[in-house]
Amino acid sequence: MTVEYAFYPGCTAHSTGLEYSLSLHAVADALGIELREIDDWNCCGGAAARSVSNLLGLALPARNIAKAQSRDLSLAIPCPGCFNATKRAQNALSNDPQMRAQLEEIVEFQYEPGLDVKSMHEIFLEPDMLKRLGEALKRPLSGLRVASYYGCALVRDPEIVQMGDHENPVFLDELVSALGAEAVDWSYKTDCCGADLAMTHGKIAAEIADYIVAGAIEAGADCLMASCGLCQVNLEMRQTGRGQKKLPTFYFTELMGVALDLPKRNQWWGMHIVNPKPTLKILRRGGRT
Amino acid sequence: MTLDTSFATAVQERSGQDLAVCYHCLKCTAGCPLSSHMDLKPNSILRMIQYGQRERVLKSHAIWFCVSCMTCGVRCPNEIDISAIMDTLREMAIEAGYAYAAEKKVVQLHEEFVRSIKLWGRLHEVTFYIGYMARSLDILASLPAGLTLLARGKLPFLPKRIKGAKQIKRLYERAYKTKGQLAEEE
Numbered sequence: 232m233t234v235e236y237a238f239y240p241g242c243t244a245h246s247t248g249l250e251y252s253l254s255l256h257a258v259a260d261a262l263g264i265e266l267r268e269i270d271d272w273n274c275c276g277g278a279a280a281r282s283v284s285n286l287l288g289l290a291l292p293a294r295n296i297a298k299a300q301s302r303d304l305s306l307a308i309p310c311p312g313c314f315n316a317t318k319r320a321q322n323a324l325s326n327d328p329q330m331r332a333q334l335e336e337i338v339e340f341q342y343e344p345g346l347d348v349k350s351m352h353e354i355f356l357e358p359d360m361l362k363r364l365g366e367a368l369k370r371p372l373s374g375l376r377v378a379s380y381y382g383c384a385l386v387r388d389p390e391i392v393q394m395g396d397h398e399n400p401v402f403l404d405e406l407v408s409a410l411g412a413e414a415v416d417w418s419y420k421t422d423c424c425g426a427d428l429a430m431t432h433g434k435i436a437a438e439i440a441d442y443i444v445a446g447a448i449e450a451g452a453d454c455l456m457a458s459c460g461l462c463q464v465n466l467e468m469r470q471t472g473r474g475q476k477k478l479p480t481f482y483f484t485e486l487m488g489v490a491l492d493l494p495k496r497n498q499w500w501g502m503h504i505v506n507p508k509p510t511l512k513i514l515r516r517g518g519r520t
Numbered sequence: 521m522t523l524d525t526s527f528a529t530a531v532q533e534r535s536g537q538d539l540a541v542c543y544h545c546l547k548c549t550a551g552c553p554l555s556s557h558m559d560l561k562p563n564s565i566l567r568m569i570q571y572g573q574r575e576r577v578l579k580s581h582a583i584w585f586c587v588s589c590m591t592c593g594v595r596c597p598n599e600i601d602i603s604a605i606m607d608t609l610r611e612m613a614i615e616a617g618y619a620y621a622a623e624k625k626v627v628q629l630h631e632e633f634v635r636s637i638k639l640w641g642r643l644h645e646v647t648f649y650i651g652y653m654a655r656s657l658d659i660l661a662s663l664p665a666g667l668t669l670l671a672r673g674k675l676p677f678l679p680k681r682i683k684g685a686k687q688i689k690r691l692y693e694r695a696y697k698t699k700g701q702l703a704e705e706e
Contacts, residue, residue: 242643249674271683273641278588279633283614283696285607287634290695294687337694339687387590388601397594423553423589427633430652431625432585433661435557468668502672 236307236354237299238266239317242274243310243460250499251460254484255309255351257493262363264354266307269298275316278426289330290337292320296348297340305347307354309484311459314350315384315392321348322391350385350394352458352483356402361409369492371411374513378415378452379403380443380480382462383423397421403456406483410490417450419443424465433469440469444478454510455480467504479507489514524572531569535608541598542566548592548602558582559622562592562602565609578613584623586610625656638692641682645675 244252259266272295281288295317299306308314323330324342335342354360381400389397398421404414422443429436443466447455457463457480466480480503488496489511500507532539548562549555555562560582568577577583583606592602613619619627629652636648649666653659669675682688 242645246643246645246675247669271641273682273684273688274637274643276637277633277643279630280637281588281607282584282610282630283627283634284611287692287696288607290691291637294684294691337691339690383587383589383591387594389594421591423587423591425553426587426589427629428554428585428587428626430649430662430665431623431629431656431658432557433665435554439553464669468665502674504668504672 233263233265234359235265235267235304236349237302237304238268239272239295239299239306239308239313240268241308241310241313241460242277246460247464248310248460248482250502251309251458251463251482251484253495254482254488254493254499257495258355258484258487258491261367261491261493262355262360264360267304269295269306272298275313277312277316281316286333286337288316289320289323290334292317293324293334293338293342294340296321296324296342296346297338300343300346305349307349307351309351309458311350311382311385312461314348315387317348318391318393321346350392352385352402352406353394355483355487356406364409364487364491368411368490370490370514372486372490372514373411374517375412375486375510376415376451376453377407377412377481377486378417378447378450378455378478379407379420379483380447380455380457380462380466381421382457382459383421383426384459386421403458403483407456407486410486412486412490415447415450415452417446417452419446422446424459424462425469426461426465429465429469436465436469437471440466441471441473441475444470445475447478448475452478453513454478454507456483456486457481458483464504470505477505479503479505479510481507525570527572527574527577528570531605531608531612534611535601535604537600537602537605539566539570539600539605542596542600543598545597547595547597551591551595552586553589553591554585554587558585562586566600566602566605569605575618577609578616578618579621581622583609583613584626625658628652628656634696636679638688639681639685640679641685641688642680644679645669646677647679 276291386397407414425436586606632652
């Protein structure tokens with residue numbers, strides 16, 4: 232049976248995070264999830280809007296809420312940055328009457344409480360979906376050691392995003408285990424990647440990427456697994472490889488695609504900055520001995 | 521000598537955060553991924569606001585190094601949302617015309633980003649990045665990253681405008697007034 236969601240792709244879906252978008256849709260199709268893109272959505276404002284104007288940082292995602300609220304469907308958001316911005320706006324609309332009135336005027340809409348905003352991770356981790364995943368699993372990722380990288384936006388502020396433990400989250404590790412891979416325990420899973428400071432201060436971003444990757448290597452990981460278009464690019468592009476090997480960063484949906492043996496997956500690897508193919512050979516060898 | 525508390529009062533009112541409950545345990549500074557690069561550490565900023573050091577705080581590099589990762593706020597034992605204070609300080613720095621004083625490139629990057637959304641409704645990476653490079657002249661440092669991404673064939677060259685572009689324009693007029701908010705070009 233198909234499950235339907237309203238869907239907010241976010242800007243990186245058609246650019247830096249193209250392999251996330253392609254793998255997400257392939258996996259959703261395979262598991263019977265229908266993602267109905269909301270009409271004429273706009274950018275959530277990213278980190279930049281909030282940096283120059285708190286009001287703009289709330290108004291931009293509020294317009295997307297206006298587009299999605301009248302449907303009966305939950306809103307699925309794959310990018311943690313977009314998810315965070317939308318949850319922040321929803322929180323302001325629900326709990327701050329003054330801000331709500333201001334946003335309603337700015338965005339030209341009437342807020343109706345009750346829209347269920349979900350991160351794509353939550354949807355895949357629902358018991359029914361995990362069951363479907365288990366049944367459709369063709370190529371368990373045995374032997375692959377994965378460092379799940381949560382970053383900031385997916386888990387903080389915990390009172391707003393409601394994703395559980397923000398210091399030591401393990402929900403992505405559960406997904407890794409469901410795919411038959413091994414989730415490593417490591418200390419840098421919620422450390423910030425440097426976000427858009429990477430574009431103006433590349434050296435700082437390199438320092439940050441290097442210590443996050445070093446933490447993953449120390450824990451014995453073969454790769455990182457992320458879900459944010461900015462984190463994934465920062466981690467792959469900014470790590471220097473000096474004094475340590477380079478690790479690829481997969482989107483979680485790419486690893487799902489491999490485990491589901493989706494034929495389209497070979498289109499995704501060329502979009503990475505760190506070539507992930509040598510890491511995938513671990514699987515071809517049938518795991519570690 | 522009396523202490524000028526007007527700055528502290530203004531920051532508290534606008535951010536909705538109570539500065540007086542900070543007892544400088546330094547958890548915010550210890551957890552901040554950028555604090556080692558900041559001229560003023562997060563806890564020092566809170567103290568300096570209380571001491572009325574308006575200009576030093578608003579002209580600091582630190583407020584632009586904050587990437588809103590929210591590690592500080594969730595670890596604060598007194599539940600001060602320091603990232604909300606940073607949002608407030610950045611807005612005040614822009615309004616005071618100080619935004620380009622310390623970290624001009626960061627501000628220009630953010631301004632180009634929101635300009636791209638204003639124009640197209642969505643971020644268009646190629647024109648956004650070209651716009652940033654043209655304004656900051658930070659081409660040598662920026663170009664390799666741009667080309668690396670371009671070589672992956674993922675970035676569309678031409679932007680597309682959303683249908684509701686006019687509504688976005690009105691949204692900007694109400695939520696982000698250029699006059700007085702956008703720093704003047706120096």
